[in-house]
Amino acid sequence: MGRFYRGRKSRPKLKDALEYHAKGSYSGGSPEDYVTAQERLARLGEVKQEIEELVKNHIPRSTDLTLVLLKCHIISEFVANRFLELAAPTEVDFTKERFTFIQKITLLHAFGLTPDPVVLPTLELLNELRNQAAHSLSIDRQRLDLLIKINSDDPSEAEGLDDKARAKWLKAITQFTAGVIIGNLEALNLDAFAEAHGESLRVEAPNPALADGRQPPPRFGRRR
Numbered sequence: 001m002g003r004f005y006r007g008r009k010s011r012p013k014l015k016d017a018l019e020y021h022a023k024g025s026y027s028g029g030s031p032e033d034y035v036t037a038q039e040r041l042a043r044l045g046e047v048k049q050e051i052e053e054l055v056k057n058h059i060p061r062s063t064d065l066t067l068v069l070l071k072c073h074i075i076s077e078f079v080a081n082r083f084l085e086l087a088a089p090t091e092v093d094f095t096k097e098r099f100t101f102i103q104k105i106t107l108l109h110a111f112g113l114t115p116d117p118v119v120l121p122t123l124e125l126l127n128e129l130r131n132q133a134a135h136s137l138s139i140d141r142q143r144l145d146l147l148i149k150i151n152s153d154d155p156s157e158a159e160g161l162d163d164k165a166r167a168k169w170l171k172a173i174t175q176f177t178a179g180v181i182i183g184n185l186e187a188l189n190l191d192a193f194a195e196a197h198g199e200s201l202r203v204e205a206p207n208p209a210l211a212d213g214r215q216p217p218p219r220f221g222r223r224r
Helices: 014-023 038-059 065-087 101-110 119-136 140-149 163-197
Strands: none
Touching: 038 065, 038 140, 038 163, 065 101, 065 119, 101 119, 119 140, 119 163, 140 163
């Protein structure tokens, strides 16, 4: 059984332990307790469409920097939750768990999100800026410009920006980062499906820049 087949049952709790001792048995090994490859692929398609529609419809047209920042953080956390739900080896609703966003970023790395050197630092900076805005009603524009700088091809693009330009950058960065996460989610699920069925479903050209042979995401696309 490949890792594409994952447990459907929720995390055992005290009542499950008591039930086990009362009955002397515990259900957990039947086919119904596992998510099939077909179900996972169907769910992947639903999640991809859900994220694409969210990004399209909920990134605000406003140039109000605080509003854009808060919306972009909400969208990014939603996308992170969906990645974790489909990448985890068991069924977990991450919207109901009390993980902080920083903890979710660590889990993104643990569950195989791209080794791209910019994606996770981008989420960390976005979370830092969001927390500052939520708690002090202010935005550290130097830190925001740093976020823009690490997502630009030319560092000078992050210089001399006004808030309208910063808001535009935030929207583009959020959209691009969501796209990278969707692409990684597809790759992880297709790899796992191939493992379960003994066949290759995608072809990649090796790239010496990455140790695992995968192509890094294009740098352009985060851009405005």
